[in-house]
Amino acid sequence: MMTDPIADMLTQIRNAQMTGKRTVMMPASKLKKRLADILSKEGYLGTITEETAEMPAILVIELKYQSGKPRIQSIKRESKPGHRIYRKADELPRILNDYGIAIVSTSRGLMTNKEAREAGVGGELICSIY
Numbered sequence: 001m002m003t004d005p006i007a008d009m010l011t012q013i014r015n016a017q018m019t020g021k022r023t024v025m026m027p028a029s030k031l032k033k034r035l036a037d038i039l040s041k042e043g044y045l046g047t048i049t050e051e052t053a054e055m056p057a058i059l060v061i062e063l064k065y066q067s068g069k070p071r072i073q074s075i076k077r078e079s080k081p082g083h084r085i086y087r088k089a090d091e092l093p094r095i096l097n098d099y100g101i102a103i104v105s106t107s108r109g110l111m112t113n114k115e116a117r118e119a120g121v122g123g124e125l126i127c128s129i130y
Contacts, residue, residue, distance in 0.1 A: 017070035028059035078125040088122040100130025
């Protein structure tokens with residue numbers, strides 16, 4: 001039984017990049033799809049497709065590399081099921097002096113720390129990436 005599917009997703013991405021794979025496949029969920037879409041929009045991942053022909057649906061994520069090195073240097077789960085971390089809008093972290101991003105689960109959905117700061121909403125810190 002998997003207790004933290006987000007940590008599992010981040011670990012699969014990290015492990016696939018360390019071995020040089022082009023794609024990674026995992027069971028799909030709305031939260032994983034939205035998280036992958038944000039990472040793709042920010043330039044850390046390639047295309048995201050969802051194969052719904054089978055049950056359960058499969059999320060296929062294309063990984064990005066720059067000069068042979070993974071585009072994601074560090075991906076870390078911040079808030080865990082046993083220790084949730086919540087921050088107000090003005091307390092959201094600046095990852096690598098705003099070169100990286102943190103993904104925040106807010107009342108308006110998942111968004112980056114920069115978008116949440118602009119919108120003036122806080123929430124649960126999901127992960128940080130640079």
